[in-house]
Amino acid sequence: METRTIEQLSENFQQKIDADIKIEPNDWMPDNYRKALIRQISQHAHSEIVGMLPEGNWITRAPSLRRKAVLLAKVQDEAGHGLYLYSATETLGISREETIDDLHEGKVKYSSIFNYPTLTWADMGAVGWLVDGAAIMNQVALCRTSYGPYARAMVKICKEESFHQRQGYEIMTSLMNGTEVQKAMAQDALNRFWWPALMMFGPSDAESKHTEQSMRWRIKRYTNDELRQSFVDATVPQAELIGLTIPDPKLRWNEERGHYDFGDIDWDEFWQVVGGNGPCNKERIEARVKAKEEGAWVREAALAFASKSKSRQN
Amino acid sequence: MSSNEWPLWEVFIRSKQGLNHKHVGSLRAPDAAMALQNARDVYTRRSEGVSIWVMQSALITASDPKESGPMFEPADSKVYRHPTFYDLPDGIEHM
């Protein structure tokens, strides 16, 4: 049997990508493709799980039964999405536990937005509207990503995601239809989450080292700046509709470009937060490490029982 | 990799109106009973009347997919389809 060279395999692989044919778990793939996918998918999974914390924070203080139930459902969805994504990552030959250890050791990241605290009930509105809104921009694009299990996970996630953003926006709308104190609460939440939400799309294209290769391999379908622009264009009218002011004095509609011009992102803040110096980085990782460590005896107990049961059967 | 991790299970769901079980993903569980329980929570959170199958990933046998389609393969690598491996009777010229 003639062995194909790495060159031929790579060429065939790229042809598949270019023809939008899905790459499946047992297909040959370049090592860097596998590594890039493991990084991207596991970071996406970690983001869903860590994202449960800032929102979970408000479940016990939700102001009505309906809000409590909806928030519980949303956070449960996020846990489920994390699970779908870990499931996709595991098809690449790495275990969920390994990727979680990488997270705890700071070797991989999660979305920087979750390093900000949720200080008021209005933050539940801002997070749902802006953070889920930004996530959806990214996710719809990823439904056509080249790796089969990832694309399929994204399709499932997108189906469930639409209610998350609506709920967040609905909370903001309720507040803006309420008392002066509620309106102020909503505006304050927007003021704190707007720029971090824009930072969710990552560094500018010029600064982003992974983008070019990820685009060639169709792991990413749009660049950071493209998605960020789409997000601003979609979100500004939503804010204006309910009487909120985007905290950007440079924001204005550019008729010529057909897009909103917006102000400069504070990249110093971005790199500080991504690098571990954000308001809640320490707490988020500590909470996840604690859950894993304090849960070890539970996981062990279940395994011990399973092993005993098996012995009893034999 | 720690041996203390719960085994991985593949999950197959047949929806209420469905004709067959579809592979929907995987999850971690210590044993079959918990795998079914977890599958119900994770993969059917929104519907009833579904049938769930779970199978330990390590126990599934899969075929090695050959890259298919003449467009991407030099014919030489496709050993089992190469015509020289089949003896044709004389007189059959175009097959």
Place this chain on the structure above:
Amino acid sequence: MEESTYTFLLRLGDDSLILGQRLSEWCGHGPILEEDIAMTNIALDLIGQATNIYTYAAGLTPDFNDADALAFLRFEHQYLNAILVEQPNGNFADTLVRQFFFDAFRVPLFEHLQDSKDTSLAAIAEKSLKESRYHLKHSSEWVIRLGDGTELSHERAQLAVFDLWRYTQELFHMDTAEQKLLAQGIAPNLENLRGIWLETVETVMEKATLKLPTNQGFFGAGRLGRHSEHMGYILAQMQYMQRAYPGMEW
């Protein structure tokens, strides 16, 4: 008659709300992702049950307009949940043993309530029963695994059983309200449920290699609005928004 139904509904609804509130605290902190999903699912079911129950109850009293008012605006002595559900989450064994004792009671309770002459209550019971059966399966499986798992898990599960047993007696508390409802075929005889409950508990305890305490526990008064010290803190957190921002829409 309506007053008895109202009291009964508060007991039923408050159990659901306070336990749902406790389970919500686990969100993002469970021992494994799959269990985070399971516990959040159970919490969601319980909050849903509480909402249905309070909606019905609010219609029976001029004092509270709607389900939210009942959930968020009563004072400590007006909540009638059993003290069991106020207990802190502790470790996973504490939570699952608490859950198991509770689920083993709710399943026969809802089974009997399906036959209630009060059709609204029967409808609530029918819907809640499906969920409670699922909860019971989950908590039973875990109590067995923790009890018959490792030495450490066995120790923790056994401690949880010894600690929580005393609070279970209150589940079968019957006073004027329950007696009246029993006479009218609206609610079952909770004393009869005790037998069914005990059978379920003993079966699971045996599989779990866990022992039950021999004492009969103390008389809790949660059903009369006299709670443990935990209740104040639970309400302070749960009611905060409605107390800090009174009369607003959310």
